Amino acid sequence: MTDILTTLTNDVICRVALGNKYGLRSDFKEMLTEMLVLLGVVPLWEYIPWLSWTRRFDGVDERIARVAKAFDEFLEMVIQEHRVRERRDDELDLVDILLDVQRENASCSPLEDDTIKAIILDMFAAGTDTTFTALEWAIVELIRNPATIKTLQNEVRGAVGSKDEIDEQDLEKMPYLKAVLKESLRLHTPLPLLVPRELTQDTKVLGYDVASGTRVIINAWAISQDPSLWKKPEEFRPERFLETSIDFRGMHFELIPFGAGRRGCPGVTFAMAVDELALAKLVHKFDFGLPNGAKMEELHVSESNGITIHRKGPLLVVVTPHAF
Numbered sequence: 001m002t003d004i005l006t007t008l009t010n011d012v013i014c015r016v017a018l019g020n021k022y023g024l025r026s027d028f029k030e031m032l033t034e035m036l037v038l039l040g041v042v043p044l045w046e047y048i049p050w051l052s053w054t055r056r057f058d059g060v061d062e063r064i065a066r067v068a069k070a071f072d073e074f075l076e077m078v079i080q081e082h083r084v085r086e087r088r089d090d091e092l093d094l095v096d097i098l099l100d101v102q103r104e105n106a107s108c109s110p111l112e113d114d115t116i117k118a119i120i121l122d123m124f125a126a127g128t129d130t131t132f133t134a135l136e137w138a139i140v141e142l143i144r145n146p147a148t149i150k151t152l153q154n155e156v157r158g159a160v161g162s163k164d165e166i167d168e169q170d171l172e173k174m175p176y177l178k179a180v181l182k183e184s185l186r187l188h189t190p191l192p193l194l195v196p197r198e199l200t201q202d203t204k205v206l207g208y209d210v211a212s213g214t215r216v217i218i219n220a221w222a223i224s225q226d227p228s229l230w231k232k233p234e235e236f237r238p239e240r241f242l243e244t245s246i247d248f249r250g251m252h253f254e255l256i257p258f259g260a261g262r263r264g265c266p267g268v269t270f271a272m273a274v275d276e277l278a279l280a281k282l283v284h285k286f287d288f289g290l291p292n293g294a295k296m297e298e299l300h301v302s303e304s305n306g307i308t309i310h311r312k313g314p315l316l317v318v319v320t321p322h323a324f
């Protein structure tokens, strides 16, 4: 399941950004994985500056240079392909649009090729692993809580019957599906520490003075586990979101898996559209079980290290097509 979900999210981003699926190319997968691993590396010397001499030996700079070069060559190839290919105006991707902006602004404030590459890379770095992780955790919690997967399947199958394809309009009839994803983002915040911020002015937090220039890390996961804000926060109970208007778009500070404010996630709508559709389609068409008769309730929720918090080890699931 892990492999399928990673390929799905990579392919969707590839199609939107580059107009093509590159997920099947093993070198592309390797490049992306290495970039995401490196994003999660926390060099000791950054926190203990006198250890900066270790930087010469830990090999991280060399790995960063290697993956940066590989991505640069790949994106250069994609841009050149887009420049020469015949394009259809009803099938534009992000590279087409950025090249249009580049042409239109050539005389006033030119958009360099390097900027186009950086924007695309940003989408891959910020959008692939997070979207996959959110979906995988939702499936893990549904499997661990068989009553919730039954409720979800009843909702989805009741809303669309044996219809072949589920579309975005169908999702409007699926409040429980949305509640499942919210609850999973609350319990397993994919980017639990958001992105570090630097204070631009002196401030006070809970009585503590914090000076301008301090780097601040916000623990969004801890906030969504706070028992003063959430009843039985450790339980996976999607129903709680049927009883409240709390949402994750940065307006309710109890739940900020996408951050908030000016640096909040610009991909929230896109990510949720992908995850809602994928989850609806999976539970619509398939019933889920675990290999070797393992008990669903015992599926582990151990986490891996890194900037995005995945489930440790691949998720192995037995799926059976549902007979309508």
Ligand code: HEM
Residues within 6 Å of the ligand: 122, 123, 126, 127, 128, 130, 131, 134, 190, 191, 194, 195, 196, 256, 257, 258, 259, 260, 261, 262, 263, 264, 265, 266, 267, 268, 270, 271, 272
């Ligand atoms: C479930 C999926 C996702 C989660 C949980 C997520 C979460 C986040 C979080 C927590 C931040 C930092 C916000 C802050 O510190 O206030 C962020 C930033 C960002 N996200 Fe997402 N994200 C997801 C999907 C996406 C997608 C699909 C894209 C693009 C296609 C994307 C693009 C970005 C970008 C570009 C930033 C940096 C914004 C900035 O620094 O101004 N994200 N995301």
